[in-house]
Amino acid sequence: MRTDARARARPFRGLAAFLGTEVLVQAHEELAMATSMVVQVVLLVFVWVLNPGLIGVALVGAVLFSMFAMGQRVLNEAAYIRIDHKVSDLYLASPLSAEAYFLGISAGVLLVYLAPVVVVAVLATVVVHLTVADVGLLALLAAAVWLTSASIGYVFSTAFRDNRAIWAYSSLFFNVFGVLPPVFYPFGLFPVALRPVVLLMPPSAAAAILQGVLGAATLTHAELLLAAGGLAGESAGLFAFASYWARRTVRGR
Amino acid sequence: MAAVRSRTRAGRAAVSMSGEALRSDQLRKVYRSKGGPPVEALAGVTMRVARGERVALLGRNGAGKTTFLRIASTLLRPTSGTIEVFGCDVDRAPEKVRPYIAVVPQEGKPFFHLTPREQIYSYLRARGLGRETSKVRTADALERMSLTEFADRLSITLSGGQRQRTMVATVIATEAPLLFLDEPTIGMDPFARRSVWESLRNLTRRGSTILLTTHYLDEADALSQRLYIVDRGTVLVEGTAEDLKRSVGGTLKVLLPQGAAEVERFRSFGSCVPDGESLTVIASPERLGELMDVAVRSHLTATVGPVTLEEAFLRVVGRSINED
Numbered sequence A: 001m002r003t004d005a006r007a008r009a010r011p012f013r014g015l016a017a018f019l020g021t022e023v024l025v026q027a028h029e030e031l032a033m034a035t036s037m038v039v040q041v042v043l044l045v046f047v048w049v050l051n052p053g054l055i056g057v058a059l060v061g062a063v064l065f066s067m068f069a070m071g072q073r074v075l076n077e078a079a080y081i082r083i084d085h086k087v088s089d090l091y092l093a094s095p096l097s098a099e100a101y102f103l104g105i106s107a108g109v110l111l112v113y114l115a116p117v118v119v120v121a122v123l124a125t126v127v128v129h130l131t132v133a134d135v136g137l138l139a140l141l142a143a144a145v146w147l148t149s150a151s152i153g154y155v156f157s158t159a160f161r162d163n164r165a166i167w168a169y170s171s172l173f174f175n176v177f178g179v180l181p182p183v184f185y186p187f188g189l190f191p192v193a194l195r196p197v198v199l200l201m202p203p204s205a206a207a208a209i210l211q212g213v214l215g216a217a218t219l220t221h222a223e224l225l226l227a228a229g230g231l232a233g234e235s236a237g238l239f240a241f242a243s244y245w246a247r248r249t250v251r252g253r
Numbered sequence B: 001m002a003a004v005r006s007r008t009r010a011g012r013a014a015v016s017m018s019g020e021a022l023r024s025d026q027l028r029k030v031y032r033s034k035g036g037p038p039v040e041a042l043a044g045v046t047m048r049v050a051r052g053e054r055v056a057l058l059g060r061n062g063a064g065k066t067t068f069l070r071i072a073s074t075l076l077r078p079t080s081g082t083i084e085v086f087g088c089d090v091d092r093a094p095e096k097v098r099p100y101i102a103v104v105p106q107e108g109k110p111f112f113h114l115t116p117r118e119q120i121y122s123y124l125r126a127r128g129l130g131r132e133t134s135k136v137r138t139a140d141a142l143e144r145m146s147l148t149e150f151a152d153r154l155s156i157t158l159s160g161g162q163r164q165r166t167m168v169a170t171v172i173a174t175e176a177p178l179l180f181l182d183e184p185t186i187g188m189d190p191f192a193r194r195s196v197w198e199s200l201r202n203l204t205r206r207g208s209t210i211l212l213t214t215h216y217l218d219e220a221d222a223l224s225q226r227l228y229i230v231d232r233g234t235v236l237v238e239g240t241a242e243d244l245k246r247s248v249g250g251t252l253k254v255l256l257p258q259g260a261a262e263v264e265r266f267r268s269f270g271s272c273v274p275d276g277e278s279l280t281v282i283a284s285p286e287r288l289g290e291l292m293d294v295a296v297r298s299h300l301t302a303t304v305g306p307v308t309l310e311e312a313f314l315r316v317v318g319r320s321i322n323e324d
Helices: A015-026 A030-035 A038-050 A052-084 A087-092 A098-128 A132-157 A163-179 A192-198 A202-214 A221-248 B002-009 B065-072 B094-100 B116-126 B131-144 B160-172 B190-205 B217-223 B241-246 B260-269 B285-297 B309-317
Strands: B020-031 B039-050 B054-058 B080-085 B101-104 B178-182 B209-214 B226-231 B234-239 B252-256 B272-275 B278-283 B303-306
Touching (some): A015 A098, A030 A098, A038 A052, A052 A087, A052 A098, A052 A132, A052 A163, A052 A202, A098 A221, A132 A163, A163 A202, A192 A202, A202 A221, B020 B209, B039 B065, B039 B209, B054 B190, B054 B217, B065 B080, B065 B178, B131 B160, B131 B190, B160 B178, B160 B190, B178 B190, B217 B309, B226 B241, B226 B309, B234 B241, B241 B309, B252 B260, B260 B278, B260 B285, B278 B285, B278 B309
Parallel strands (some): B054 B226, B101 B178
Antiparallel strands (some): B020 B039, B020 B080, B226 B234, B252 B278, B272 B278
16 A cells, blocks of 8 residues: 555645645745735825825724735635636545645635735834734734635635636625725724624724724724624634535535 | 445445455436536446556546546545445545545646646645655656656646646656546647556556546557446446457458448448448458459448447447547
8 A cells, every 4th residue: 555544534634735835836926916915005095195194094904904805815716726727626536635725725825925914014013003912913803804704715716617707706705895894994984873784794893893902993892792703703603614615515516 | 226325325434455446336427407407427337447457438528437537536426326446435435535546637737837846746745645755756757757858847838738747647646546537648649648658557567546538549449458438427338448349340440431322232241330421341351352342333432441449439339439
């Protein structure tokens, strides 16, 4: 028996090697990396021109939006290698676990596209005078937003058979949920009646929590609880669901 | 069907490296889509593949070859019936089967932004093989697929045939006990195809089992030790290429490009297969002279050659393998 006989269904088996593959693959996309911050920079310029006093809120929002937008890249990458390359079959019909495949793509996107986000985060730290605790909170919330968006991106990628349809829907989804709610602008400017809705959306929930902590918005206890509980539940729940879904969709029906 | 269900419930979930590499019993697959009628891609396929064998599934496009391969390689669930790999039920315990198989998907392409060397090495590492083993096997597979010269060029710069060779090399390097190859030599030049065939023969000599699909008759003839001809989701015939050629009823084929209209004149010489305007007559060498006399009297040109798998396929399926 030449194949590793110890090979068994272990969650995340083969993750490190597949993650390395994905990082290698995506690190060649220099142009995509360079353009990954275009929307954020444009919105930051708008805010700077219209109201320089809100640039701190917008910088923090740009970090969170960037993490949310990574889900769109996960969606595109997972769909591309499944639909165009069919190389997914090579990996899924192997000892590599389906969970490792999903997380490998997601973490590969994160590692390759993280550098410009860190630059914006450093800028936010300087401009807003974030404390170590604030930075820790920002990192935690950013991680939760990434987890939800990567999970959503992967699950969506399995629903399409044509990349052209994906381009349209992914752009719509991630921009509507990432730009429209109060991510780049203060939570207090959003209509009161619709606030519970945006507190259930990962990027705006994270932004609202941070704005509350930094004193840029006033949140009631209920609102803070809804945002934090919602984000925690969504990130854990969606990650668990995406892991289950990755396993389930290895085999077509 | 009751027997099938009962067997499925009791299906084995432990891998055994003795006995058959693959067996399927009454395997069915029905695709259902919204708004369209269900399509039966497999209509009860029963198949056996012994360890160390090279077996080809031969059939026209849409015959069900890829569906069978996808079910066997744990990528698709069957509608009913059973399929086992090394004695382990594929449907019940796919994760136990996966360490023992490797798949070249149909029309699969390597990552464009990896070199063939990176592609093969990283795939072996993702399968759990060690660094040194992966390195050695990568170099070996590159050499066997004549890819050494291109080993460090990004796949995006390679030709279609070179990319396909990279895919085959990736899977060959695993040395998995059971390899599934879906149209492995598509897009390759004749020289590269022969390299692939030789590598696959070497693998089976070293104990691996190979199940491949192809619609290249020469590939099935040259490579497979046994083949299954499938059409419309059903196995029509199974045997060696020589068995199938013998079953045609003669050792010579006489092609009469304008002979279809004169089919009745040739019936007494052997089996006649009209195809458009042309007519193929399968004949024995003893009656060839007489047949040629009839052709000349009918003002027909004729070419004579040995019977190939093509005639066997035509006789079994009733249509050419390339006919849509």
